[in-house]
Amino acid sequence: MYLQRLAPHIRMPKGKGAFDLGESFQMQRNYISSVRISSPVDEASYLHELPVVRHLTQMKELVFSKAVTFLVGENGTGKSTLLEAIAVAYGFNAEGGSRNFSFSTSETHSDLHRHLTLTKSAFPKDGFFLRAESFYNTASYIDELDAIPTRQPHIVASYGGRSLHKQSHGESFLALVQNRFGGNGIYLLDEPEAALSPSRLMSLLVHIHELVQNNSQFIIASHSPILMAYPEAEVYHLSEDRICSVDYKDTEHYQLTRRFLENPERMLHYLLEGN
Numbered sequence: 475m476y477l478q479r480l481a482p483h484i485r486m487p488k489g490k491g492a493f494d495l496g497e498s499f500q501m502q503r504n505y506i507s508s509v510r511i512s513s514p515v516d517e518a519s520y521l522h523e524l525p526v527v528r529h530l531t532q533m534k535e536l537v538f539s540k541a542v543t544f545l546v547g548e549n550g551t552g553k554s555t556l557l558e559a560i561a562v563a564y565g566f567n568a569e570g571g572s573r574n575f576s577f578s579t580s581e582t583h584s585d586l587h588r589h590l591t592l593t594k595s596a597f598p599k600d601g602f603f604l605r606a607e608s609f610y611n612t613a614s615y616i617d618e619l620d621a622i623p624t625r626q627p628h629i630v631a632s633y634g635g636r637s638l639h640k641q642s643h644g645e646s647f648l649a650l651v652q653n654r655f656g657g658n659g660i661y662l663l664d665e666p667e668a669a670l671s672p673s674r675l676m677s678l679l680v681h682i683h684e685l686v687q688n689n690s691q692f693i694i695a696s697h698s699p700i701l702m703a704y705p706e707a708e709v710y711h712l713s714e715d716r717i718c719s720v721d722y723k724d725t726e727h728y729q730l731t732r733r734f735l736e737n738p739e740r741m742l743h744y745l746l747e748g749n
């Protein structure tokens with residue numbers, strides 16, 4: 475009630491007490507349980523100097539043991555590059571979509587996937603690679619497929635029945651998760667927060683939780699201190715120096731946002747007046 479008064483858009487879980495937060499958040503077996511670099515990256519490539527690649531090369535593997543893993547860290551540390559390479563190595567289209575999507579608007583993805591080995595511990599029934607930056611192209615591809623005459627039901631039906639282009643960025647993003655993500659799946663999300671208002675971001679948390687309860691795994695690159703609060707998630711912090719697991723409340727995202735919101739005037743004073 476409190477939350478719904480505060481933000482009426484938030485979608486609450488179905489039924490009273492639908493989730494037991496004490497329940498194990500650990501899946502029996504994750505679909506992707508680890509990633510490692512299995513062949514050297516060409517020294518002439520920019521990838522060779524990318525922090526995430528340097529550290530992954532030194533590490534034995536990066537383990538995904540929780541149902542939800544976040545990749546966090548400064549801009550440019552390689553979160554999207556790693557997520558994209560995992561997605562492509564797993565068989566997803568580099569620009570996003572399901573595993574059967576095959577559109578390409580520009581060949582800009584790196585060849586890091588060729589150097590990765592994923593440990594696949596179970597087979598998902600569903601999957602999606604969602605990237606905020608090329609979501610427009612994913613929506614166009616769905617419209618193009620639906621424009622081809624066929625006896626099959628329109629694809630857009632499984633995306634809420636309305637062209638994603640006829641909804642706002644945030645609405646279409648959430649419609650996709652709500653209607654297309656079916657559970658028992660692997661979902662790779664790159665900055666899903668980009669389109670979402672705070673209340674819709676909280677709705678996304680509810681959806682993620684429902685899907686996790688339905689045997690799904692998420693790997694999410696994010697800057698959102700709301701999203702990365704998901705309980706029992708593994709938060710991997712990527713930096714120039716290393717990749718390490720951190721507590722949510724120790725992330726810079728949490729600390730800095732909290733300090734800002736606690737006293738915006740003070741922070742603005744430091745930022746704008748320089749003392």
Ligand SMILES: Nc1ncnc2c1ncn2[C@@H]1O[C@H](COP(=O)(O)OP(=O)(O)OP(=O)(O)O)[C@@H](O)[C@H]1O
Nearest residue numbers: 520524547548549550551552553554555556582695
């Ligand atoms: N084709 C390319 N040639 C050279 N450098 C590239 C190329 N593509 C990406 N990079 C560099 O790789 C680095 C990592 O990019 P990436 O998009 O993975 O960062 P990120 O951690 O996802 O950042 P953000 O938080 O801003 O999304 C960046 O510094 C980027 O400039």
Ligand SMILES: [Mg+2]
Nearest residue numbers: 553554555695
């Ligand atoms: Mg990125």
